[in-house]
Amino acid sequence: MSLRRKKTVACPKCNKESDYLFWESLNGDLDPEAKTQLIDGTFFQFKCPHCGHECKVDYGMLYHDMAHQTMIYYVSENSVEEIQKLFSDKDGESGFLIPRYRKRIVTNQNALREKAIIFENELDDRVVELFSVK
Numbered sequence: 118m119s120l121r122r123k124k125t126v127a128c129p130k131c132n133k134e135s136d137y138l139f140w141e142s143l144n145g146d147l148d149p150e151a152k153t154q155l156i157d158g159t160f161f162q163f164k165c166p167h168c169g170h171e172c173k174v175d176y177g178m179l180y181h182d183m184a185h186q187t188m189i190y191y192v193s194e195n196s197v198e199e200i201q202k203l204f205s206d207k208d209g210e211s212g213f214l215i216p217r218y219r220k221r222i223v224t225n226q227n228a229l230r231e232k233a234i235i236f237e238n239e240l241d242d243r244v245v246e247l248f249s250v251k
């Protein structure tokens with residue numbers, strides 16, 4: 118299931134308000150179009166309907182890829198600990214306890230995109246991380 122919420126945002130250029138769709142969670146299998154946008158880097162794009170100004174919107178979200186049994190939580194640095202607790206919930210009360218799922222926490226949009234691409238291509242992200250250090 119994907120969770121979306123429409124919110125009013127003000128354009129940084131013309132200051133006029135418009136609706137923008139924020140995704141609290143994105144299920145890549147149920148919303149392939151949004152998943153494609155995430156992978157090609159246009160997901161967080163905002164285009165002002167009044168003046169045409171384009172910019173990136175930044176907010177945390179959960180990306181869920183059922184086909185590849187992956188969850189990637191994009192959060193701000195100061196929420197990492199909280200999400201780690203959710204992900205390691207032993208009693209399963211959080212609903213995050215799914216066996217065999219790969220769960221990752223990232224703190225920037227690039228990392229979210231990178232991991233989504235890696236899992237989409239069925240690579241092991243730990244190996245890729247090892248290589249990208251060199």
Ligand SMILES: [Zn+2]
Pocket residue numbers: 128129130131132133165166167168169170
């Ligand atoms: Zn504008």
